[in-house]
Amino acid sequence: MSADVVTLEGVRKAYRLADQAFWALKGVSFSVRRGEMLALMGPSGSGKTTLMNILGLLDSPTEGRYLLAGEDVSGLSEFDRAVVRNETIGFVFQAFHLLPRLTSLENVETPLTYGGYGRRARRARALEMLERVGLADKADSVPATLSGGQRQRVAVARALATNPALLLADEPTGNLDTRTGNEILALFHELNAEGATIVVVTHEAEIAAQTSRTIRVRDGLLEADERHAPAAGARPPDRVGEVRKHEPRA
């Protein structure tokens, strides 16, 4: 089987406006290899979120082909798309999108619940993931009592709960200050070092520089696709471990 987690071929996306179609994506083709960490950059309105929604099966392309983990997912039913989202995709949103009435633990359990995991397995896995992001002691806290950085780490734990093949993060640090943003990014690097495939949308060149590949989008088209060595600013795994030791701050 191919080592590509994602393959897009000529993907176009039209939004139907009042009388005509607006093409948010005008023919995008690229592949993401297993274990890659990729930054998606581009000016506001260039189509990054649209692209992420298609990658995450929240939306379907108007034209073109999308292979996810080797399977053509273009013609899947709503039911199957939900199952694929559950098992293969993990989302991290700019606005965290935690379920406000549920505790951290329950938030992390939610994708496992929809995946049909048993109660015990769910709880164990969710606790493991909270530990992984350094928030085991916040398991019973509801989102409103957590800081922004903590919320985003719960969201990361939730995204990773079903051990998805692809982690999608749309401006995950957009609502965080630089310091907590860096902590989230450090977590991503760590997960990537453990083998996770990550696509992260960002406006910050500094963040993009820490990844091994940057794709630039402009007006619904790929402008550039650069592979590069992670810049010096990238945190090596040992520094990440150090950061985690100081966490969590109550």
Add this chain to the structure above:
Amino acid sequence: MNPARSARSVEGTARQQRRRRGSLDALEIVVIAWRSIRSNVLRSALTTLGVVIGVATVVALTAAGSGVNASVTERITSLGSNLLTISGGGGDRSSRVRGAPRDTITLGDAEAIRALDDPRIAGIAPQVQTSLSVKYGTNTSYAQVVGTWADFEKVRNASVAQGSFFTTADDTSARRVAVLGHQVAQDLFGSSERAVGQSILINNLGFDVLGVLPDKGDSGFFNPNSQILVPLETFVRRLHRSSPTGDPTLNSVYVQGANAKDLAALQDDLTTLLANRHGIPDPASYDFEIRNQADQLATLNSVTGTLTLFLGSIAGISLLVGGIGIMNIMLVSVTERTREIGVRKALGAKPRDILAQFLLEATMLSVGGGILGIAAGVGLGRVAGHALSVAPRVMPQSILIAFGFAAAVGIFFGFYPAQRAARLDPVESLRYE
């Protein structure tokens, strides 16, 4: 090896596996729905109020209705069962409108019925009555004095509480003996025990008290407690009443059937007998009427049944209004939780999971309302029963119907909002502010 085919078969198995794996435990949906109900207790409570009121009214009204029915039925059958009541009046409607039932039934008629010696007849109690003064010492009272046969005791379910009933021999010899109603004994003697063996004056004639009837309750228009029973022969000879022909007229004759199933046939035979005796071949101009207790009960049941149904449907309408209230709140709730729905879908919730969540929430609200309503209805039924002085009878079937109706209302009115939630576009819902 054909790569296209192998890819397809891999895809096929993947899809089959998905279908198997993608099932969410029903219990989990219950938990999710319950949490969101609990998260807004006041609103949930107010939402269910319509259903609570609807179900409570259904249960209370049917309980009170069947309580009334049971109490009237009991009162009717407590005055004798399998009864045919023969009275004057009958088919000639115009004459009934003008006045009271005519005294067309005579002692001769009653004796003719007795002469049939029909095995289907368990007892015959002719009855003639008038209101007379009664005295014991200085205590004076008025009572309904009833002349009848000894069979009265059995036919009209009038076993004495104290002393004994008079016998056929008492009747034949026209002895001046009496059995007092509960209230009469109270008025004259202060207690039933003291009355037996005493002598009282009825219309200034001395009568020996043989027995006292138990408290039979007051049915409103007729109070069996304030009557005095004396042998018919004594009544006719001593306490006036005679007809132009010399055959004493009666108010009514009660005929008790040996069993319920022969009652209608017996009724027909007695009708023929009396028609012949009175020389009236045309049923339209009969001067008597034979009423069947079963018919009376059937009429009563149909009246109270109609009433209960009517009140029940009014309550059903309030249940419907309660359902609309649930739908309203569920629609608001779906809109409010658009973002939550989007997040759940992003995490892998299938449309049917979302549908089930909201449908279950609506159903739990209405079923919860149903349970509260049943409790409130039982309480209300007690209050209503107390006001009507009947024992309310909470009918298991009315509870089941109200409960089922409430659940159906929740499912019916919850479906549209739930379907709307299930069909929300995940991208749009996530963008929803």
